[in-house]
Structure formats: structure tokens, C-alpha cells
Amino acid sequence: MDKAYDLVVVGTGTASGAASRCRDAGWKVAVIDSRPVGGTCALRGCRPKKLLVSAGEAVHVPRDMAGRGILDAGLKIDWPALMRFKRSETDPLPAAFTEGYAKAGIDVIKGRARFVGPSALAVNGDRVTGRHVLIAAGARPAPLGVPGEELVASSDRFLDLDNLPPRIIFVGGGFISFEFAHLAARAGAEVTILHRGARPLEGFDPDLVGLLVKRTRTTSISPRAASRRSGGGSASTSISRARPTRRSMPRAMPPPAGPR
Numbered sequence: 264m265d266k267a268y269d270l271v272v273v274g275t276g277t278a279s280g281a282a283s284r285c286r287d288a289g290w291k292v293a294v295i296d297s298r299p300v301g302g303t304c305a306l307r308g309c310r311p312k313k314l315l316v317s318a319g320e321a322v323h324v325p326r327d328m329a330g331r332g333i334l335d336a337g338l339k340i341d342w343p344a345l346m347r348f349k350r351s352e353t354d355p356l357p358a359a360f361t362e363g364y365a366k367a368g369i370d371v372i373k374g375r376a377r378f379v380g381p382s383a384l385a386v387n388g389d390r391v392t393g394r395h396v397l398i399a400a401g402a403r404p405a406p407l408g409v410p411g412e413e414l415v416a417s418s419d420r421f422l423d424l425d426n427l428p429p430r431i432i433f434v435g436g437g438f439i440s441f442e443f444a445h446l447a448a449r450a451g452a453e454v455t456i457l458h459r460g461a462r463p464l465e466g467f468d469p470d471l472v473g474l475l476v477k478r479t480r481t482t483s484i485s486p487r488a489a490s491r492r493s494g495g496g497s498a499s500t501s502i503s504r505a506r507p508t509r510r511s512m513p514r515a516m517p518p519p520a521g522p523r
């Protein structure tokens with residue numbers, strides 16, 4: 264079947280915002296997505312991450328104030344319950360986004376799009392054409408280029424773990440890695456961040472990063488600079504906290520889930 268639009272947007276994440284604006288202007292618009300409608304930020308990125316990180320902050324503050332007028336209330340993160348809470352927030356979103364598009368008069372086409380002409384796409388055997396096509400297809404995790412990388416889980420998997428493993432290595436010393444690492448450490452895991460270069464968070468102000476590292480040392484999370492591989496420029500920093508309840512946790516991170 265042929266479907267023709269003024270605008271076709273591939274992707275329903277943050278970058279797909281033009282769909283609504285063009286629809287408001289009277290254009291005939293469709294959005295296409297091969298994964299649940301809503302994109303990375305809402306479903307597998309910023310939003311679920313912030314929900315989980317909030318829990319880490321919630322237990323950190325009273326722990327940090329223990330002995331300074333606050334009695335240590337023995338707060339701890341119940342990871343499975345936290346994950347249920349996260350899912351209760353994110354699972355309804357694809358249906359809500361889909362309904363929102365429908366109310367706005369935007370067609371939602373579910374399936375993987377591929378170009379079959381300059382402004383024509385094939386999706387589920389249909390040909391979808393647009394006067395304009397916006398590619399808002401997001402990004403994939405960068406390949407690591409190391410043997411065994413197929414065993415490494417992505418952030419999608421971390422944000423959907425039923426149980427927190429007792430030990431986790433995060434590859435990359437960027438801000439999301441740090442947020443995940445501090446959350447995992449506060450939830451009881453032993454955490455290592457592997458990163459290239461002299462210091463983590465390289466894109467950030469060195470003074471602020473220095474303060475963060477210093478601050479991290481004053482909490483019960485202790486950073487430890489470790490090996491630098493000759494030539495490769497890679498280094499690792501370990502942060503660890505707490506006594507994992509090993510008996511209740513799996514011994515290794517479960518294998519990555521297949522595409523959803």
C-alpha cells in the first residue's frame with residue numbers, strides 16, 4: 264500500500280518534535296518507529312535514569328549526614344522494588360505517546376523504515392513517501408572493538424535489571440556512567456569505571472570534576488586511580504561502597520536482552 268505525507272519522521276524520540284509543529288501548521292504527518300513509541304530519553308535514557316538516580320540521592324543524603332545530627336536510619340535501596348517503580352512510570356508511556364499522536368492527527372507507523380527512494384521509505388511492505396523526510400533515528404551504543412564485547416550489556420539493560428549484580432564494571436567515564444556507577448554503589452554494588460585518558464568526565468570543567476572527585480572521597484564512595492595501559496591511553500577508576508548482600512544477588516550481570 265502507498266501512503267503519502269507532507270512530512271515523514273523516522274523516530275519518535277526528542278528529535279521528532281517537528282512532527283507536532285508541522286501538524287499544527289496543517290501538514291499531513293506520519294512518524295515511524297521500530298521500537299516502542301517515545302524514544303530513548305523517555306523510555307531508555309534520561310527519564311528512567313533520573314528516577315533511579317533520585318533513589319540513590321535519597322539514601323545518600325541521610326547517610327552523608329549520619330553523625331552530624333542525623334541518626335543513620337539504615338536506609339537502603341530495594342532494587343527490585345525500585346525497578347518496579349521505574350517500570351510503572353515508563354511502561355505506560357508508549358501507549359500515551361501513541362494516543363497523543365493520534366489525537367493530534369499524526370499517523371503512527373510501527374516498523375523499521377528503510378529508504379527505497381530519495382523521499383520514499385519501505386515499512387512493513389508499505390511504501391511511505393513524504394514531501395519531506397526527517398531522520399530522527401537516534402544513535403546506537405558505540406562498538407568497543409574488543410574481544411568478548413558481545414557479552415557486555417548496554418545502558419538499556421542496566422536500566423532494566425531485575426536484580427543488581429554484586430560487581431559491575433562501567434565502560435566509559437562519561438556523565439551517564441558516573442550517574443549509574445554512583446547509583447549502583449549506593450545500592451550496594453562494587454563498582455569500577457573504565458575510562459580512557461588522564462581523568463574521567465573529560466568534557467567537563469576540570470575544576471568541577473576535581474571537586475566531584477574530592478567530594479566523592481569524602482563520602483564513603485572512594486575513587487582509586489588505577490592502571491594506565493601503555494600506548495592505549497586507558498585508565499580505570501574504582502569506586503566502591505557498601506556491603507553487597509551477595510546471597511540475594513546474581514553472580515554476574517544477566518546477558519543482554521534482545522531488541523525489543
Ligand SMILES: Cc1cc2nc3c(=O)[nH]c(=O)nc-3n(C[C@H](O)[C@H](O)[C@H](O)COP(=O)(O)OP(=O)(O)OC[C@H]3O[C@@H](n4cnc5c(N)ncnc54)[C@H](O)[C@@H]3O)c2cc1C
Nearest residue numbers: 274276277278296297298302303304308309375376400401
Ligand atoms: C542511559 C541514557 C541516559 C541519558 N541521559 C541523558 C540526560 O540526562 N540528559 C540528556 O540531555 N540526554 C541524555 N541522554 C541522551 C538522550 O536520551 C538522547 O540524546 C536523546 O534521547 C536522543 O533523541 P533522538 O530523538 O535523537 O533519538 P531517540 O530518542 O533514540 O529516538 C530515535 C528513535 O528512532 C527509532 N529508529 C531508529 N532507526 C529506525 C528505523 N530505521 N526505522 C524506524 N525507527 C527507527 C528508534 O527505535 C528510536 O525510538 C541519555 C541517553 C541514555 C542512553
